[in-house]
Amino acid sequence: MKISIMGALAALLVSGSALAADYSIKLGWVTPDSEVDPYAIGANAFKRLVEERSEGRIEVITYPNRQLGDERQLLEGLRFGTVDAGVIVNAVVSQLEPAFQINDLPFLYGTEEQAYAVLDGHPGEMLAEKLDAKGVVVLGYMEGGYRSMVNNIRPVDTPDDVTGVKYRVMQNPVYIDMFSMLGGNAIPMEWGETFMAVQQGTIDGLEMPVALADAAKYYEVADYLSLTNHTYSVANLLMSKRSFERLPEELQQIVREAAIAAVAEQRIRQQEVEAETVKELEAKGMQVNQITDVAPFREAVRPIYEKYRDAIGSELMDEVFAIIQ
Template structure:
C-alpha cells in the first residue's frame, strides 16, 4: 500500500515538474513595440523597429523578446505615447511632432529649414541637443533610446507643384497636431488642417484636404501616390522619429538587460539611418514611375524668410537657450 502511495506521489511530482518546464522557458521578458505605419521593408518606422528587435534579442541572448505591432495596432501615436508614459505600452517609434505635444522643447527639431542635411541633424541629436531633450522627456517617465529618422519631409498635393512660398497659398495641407507645423503652413499662406494620421489618406482621397507634408519613404509605404499628384522636394523639415521606451517597463529589466536595451537602441538607430538614406533614392524614382510629378526646390531662401518669425516665437515656447544651442550646432 505504501509502495503504491509512493509511486503515485512520485508520478504527481514528475508531472508537476514536467508541467512547470514550459513556464521556465516562458520566463522570457516580452517588450511590445508599436508604430503607426506599414510593416514595409522600406518604411522608416518599420526598419527601425526590426533593427531594434534584432539588436535586443541578440544582445540579451534571447532573454528579452520584442514583439512588433505596426499599423496602429497599439493605437495612434498620441495614444501610444501616453501608454509609454504610464507603462501600458512598453515601447514605440513616434514622430517628433507628437512627442512635442507633451514636451514642447522637442519642437526645436521641427523648426523649418533648421537642418540643411542629415549629417547636421544627426550631430545635434547625438550631441548635447539630443541629450538635453532626452533629459526633459525622462522627467515624464519616457526614455529616448534613439533619434531615428524618417528622411526630410516634402510637400505633396493635388493642386500644383511648389517652388516658392506663394505656391503654398490657398492649398489645404494636412499637418500634424503640433503648433510648429500649423504655424509653418500658415506663415506661407497655406491652410493648415491639423489631423490624425489615421484619417489622412481618406481625407485626401475625398478632397477634404488638398495634400500634406511627409517623408518620401512614408509616401511610398502608405501609398499616398495613389491619391496625390504633385511631389515637391522642399526638404522643409528633418523628420526625427524617436525610439522611446516606458521607464516602468525598463525598470522591470535586470541590470544586464537594461544595458543591452540601451546599446540596442544605439545600434538600431545607426542601422536605421543608413538603411533609410539608401532606400530614399530608389523610392523617389519609383514614385515617379507610379505617376507622381516631382520637382526639386533648389533655392529655399524665400521659404526661410517666410518662416523666420517662427524662430522668435520658438524662443518663448522652447526656450531661447535651446533655440540658440540648436542654431549653433548647425553653423
C-alpha cells in the same frame, strides 16, 4: 508507442518553456510594417538586436499600423506604463515636452549630419533628460527622412505655390504656423484619417517623409511630390520609464546598446530607401520636383524661430544654432 508519444510531448513542452523569454517589450508604431517604411525599418532592427544581444531573455513584440493606437495614445501609454515602447514622430512628442519643438523648426537642419550632431550630442541629452522627467525614456533618435509636400493642386517651387492649398498637418503648432506663414490652409488631422481625406478631396494634400509616401501608397491618391525638405523628421525610439525600470540593470544596458546600434543601422537604410523611393514614385505616376531656391521659404517662416524660443528654451536653441552654423 503511447508512452513514447507522451514522453516526446512532455520533452517538447519543457524545451519550449526553457526557450521562453524572461521579459517582453511591446513596441508599437502607426505606419505599415513595410521594408521601405522608416519606422518599420527601425523597429525591426531594434527587435532583432535586442533579442540577439539579450540571448533571448527579452522578446520584442511588434505592433505596426496603429494596433496600439495613434501616436498621441502611444505616448500617453508610455507615460503610464500601459505601452512598453514606441517609434513616435517628433511633432507628437513635442506636445508632451515643448523643448522637442526645436527639431520641428522649418528649414533648420541643412544636412542629416547637422541633425546627427545635435541629436547625438549634448542637445539630444538635454531633450532626453526633459522627457525622462515625464516618465518616458529616449532610447534613440531615428530618422524619418526630410518631410516634403504632396498635393493634388500644383507642384511647389516657391512659397506662392503653397498659397490656398489645403494641407493636412500634424496637430502641432509649429507645423500649423509654418503652413499658415507660407499661405497655405493648415488642417490638423490624425494620420489614420488622412488617406481617405486626400482621396475624397476633403484636403488637397499633406506633408511627410518621401519613404512614407510610398509605404502608405499616397501615389494612388496624389499627383505631385515636391521635395521641399522643409523639416528633418525625427522618429523617436521611446520606452516607458516604468517598463524600462522593470528590467534588470544588465538588460537595461543591453536595450540601450541595441537601440544605439539600431539607430545607426536605420539611418543608413533610410537614406538608401529615400533615394530609391523617389525613382519608384515617379515610375508610379507622381510628378516629382526639387525646389530650386530655399531662401524665400526660409524668409517666409523666419518669425517662427523667435516665436518658439521661450517654449523650447534659449539655452537649448542657442546651443543647437552654434552646432549647425
